[in-house]
Amino acid sequence: MDKCYEIFQGTAFTSHTSKEITILKDCLFCVNENGIIEKIVVPENEEYQLFLDKYQGRDNFHRLADGQYFLPGFVDLHVHAPQWAQSGTALDLPLHDWLNTYTFPLEAKYADLDFAATVYEDLVQTLLANGTTTALYFATVHKEASLLLAEICAKKGQRGLVGKVVMDDPEQNPDYYRDINTETALADTEEFILAVQELAKQVKQGVYPVVTPRFIPSCTTEALKGLGELAAKYDTHIQSHCSESDWEHEYVQNRFHKHDAFALHDFGLLGDKSVMAHCNFLDDDDAELFAKTGTAIGHCPLSNAYFANSVIPIARFRDKGIDIGLGTDISAGATPSLYDNAKQSVVSSRMLEDGVNNALPAEERGVPNSRITINEAFYFATAGGGESLSLPIGRIQENYTWDVQIIDTNVPSAKLPIFDPNEDLYDIFQKIMYNTRPENIREVWVQGEKVHSR
Ligand code: GUN
Ligand code: FE
Numbered sequence: 001m002d003k004c005y006e007i008f009q010g011t012a013f014t015s016h017t018s019k020e021i022t023i024l025k026d027c028l029f030c031v032n033e034n035g036i037i038e039k040i041v042v043p044e045n046e047e048y049q050l051f052l053d054k055y056q057g058r059d060n061f062h063r064l065a066d067g068q069y070f071l072p073g074f075v076d077l078h079v080h081a082p083q084w085a086q087s088g089t090a091l092d093l094p095l096h097d098w099l100n101t102y103t104f105p106l107e108a109k110y111a112d113l114d115f116a117a118t119v120y121e122d123l124v125q126t127l128l129a130n131g132t133t134t135a136l137y138f139a140t141v142h143k144e145a146s147l148l149l150a151e152i153c154a155k156k157g158q159r160g161l162v163g164k165v166v167m168d169d170p171e172q173n174p175d176y177y178r179d180i181n182t183e184t185a186l187a188d189t190e191e192f193i194l195a196v197q198e199l200a201k202q203v204k205q206g207v208y209p210v211v212t213p214r215f216i217p218s219c220t221t222e223a224l225k226g227l228g229e230l231a232a233k234y235d236t237h238i239q240s241h242c243s244e245s246d247w248e249h250e251y252v253q254n255r256f257h258k259h260d261a262f263a264l265h266d267f268g269l270l271g272d273k274s275v276m277a278h279c280n281f282l283d284d285d286d287a288e289l290f291a292k293t294g295t296a297i298g299h300c301p302l303s304n305a306y307f308a309n310s311v312i313p314i315a316r317f318r319d320k321g322i323d324i325g326l327g328t329d330i331s332a333g334a335t336p337s338l339y340d341n342a343k344q345s346v347v348s349s350r351m352l353e354d355g356v357n358n359a360l361p362a363e364e365r366g367v368p369n370s371r372i373t374i375n376e377a378f379y380f381a382t383a384g385g386g387e388s389l390s391l392p393i394g395r396i397q398e399n400y401t402w403d404v405q406i407i408d409t410n411v412p413s414a415k416l417p418i419f420d421p422n423e424d425l426y427d428i429f430q431k432i433m434y435n436t437r438p439e440n441i442r443e444v445w446v447q448g449e450k451v452h453s454r
Pocket of ligand 2: 078
């Protein structure tokens with residue numbers, strides 16, 4: 001107990017299984033100097049009073065006020081950092097036209113490091129203020145601006161996993177926004193990996209380079225192969241878009257005569273540290289390949305509604321044992337909040353199950369067993385995200401990092417509807433998941449360091 005660096009006292013919610021919540025009522029959380037939860041002491045434990053006698057009143061003792069609760073920090077598995085500058089706009093076109101009309105012209109601007117710094121500083125701060133303690137980012141094709149994003153995460157205390165995007169096929173990408181050729185795409189990626197791994201040596205919470213083919217259509221076959229080799233050589237995370245839209249799914253089918261999952265696997269791009277966004281068109285064979293290789297799904301329910309016209313059968317994939325986390329997919333998903341996406345994942349699953357066409361007889365509507373609960377959505381936003389990245393994050397549990405959001409249900413401008421001082425704690429958890437706004441997120445901690453407060 002002498003090793004405690006910070007001690008926190010209060011009630012915490014964390015996932016037990018994907019379907020069940022553990023409530024840690026009025027516990028003591030002992031965090032060591034590495035930012036790891038070393039010990040959790042429950043009030044029934046005889047050590048509890050000894051800890052209180054020793055630490056209460058000291059600077060490193062933090063007791064939550066009435067109406068405040070700990071939640072694990074959220075893990076956002078899919079963010080396009082440059083697209084923050086257009087979030088909320090450009091939602092009127094299908095994916096292919098959207099990329100060419102709005103998104104590629106915007107991303108091209110990140111050759112300008114001043115512009116990149118302005119947007120990236122604001123985005124990282126905004127995500128922290130929304131409770132996101134870890135984010136898996138797509139940057140742009142620019143090596144320097146991508147490194148800048150990693151440096152901003154490092155400085156602001158967020159755990160950032162950052163990819164320099166590869167788009168090297170001159171047939172598929174505009175001349176004003178692509179890698180110059182395959183050779184430079186791979187060389188820039190390798191230099192980027194080495195630079196981020198060097199930066200990581202000084203960053204307590206970790207920053208990580210991510211091998212990032214934008215999606216199969218944007219890359220030559222040589223680039224896809226080379227990226228798989230780089231990921232293996234440097235043992236990096238990998239991210240891409242997989243089976244997202246009709247157009248993209250059909251393109252891959254025509255080019256490789258197989259689904260995205262098997263094509264990506266051929267290039268060494270699936271595995272324990274791979275996260276594939278969307279995955280709307282996975283069939284049972286694809287899903288089995290994901291489960292077998294440990295590849296995770298970055299589930300982006302809001303973006304899927306706009307750009308894939310799709311509700312992914314997430315309950316089916318979970319039952320197959322695939323790791324699943326949630327992603328905002330900024331800006332195809334027009335919110336920086338994983339609370340919004342957690343709610344949307346529940347809503348979308350209900351629509352899939354119950355059907356939306358009331359003209360059909362009840363028995364012909366929807367897909368049975370599709371619904372998920374708010375507990376599962378919370379799990380995807382926290383522990384599921386951690387498992388997807390193979391990092392010890394997303395749970396308030398011994399040997400996990402102290403990445404937490406302190407939720408204040410009593411903020412005058414954003415009071416949660418709690419009227420009974422003895423309200424059931426599980427009801428409070430649900431109210432937090434459905435009603436929390438940034439005003440309620442009083443403090444955010446990453447790896448034992450306070451990185452946001454209001
Ligand atoms: N597929 C390729 N690029 C993108 C992107 O930026 N956003 C989404 N949603 N899908 C993509
Ligand atoms: Fe995306």
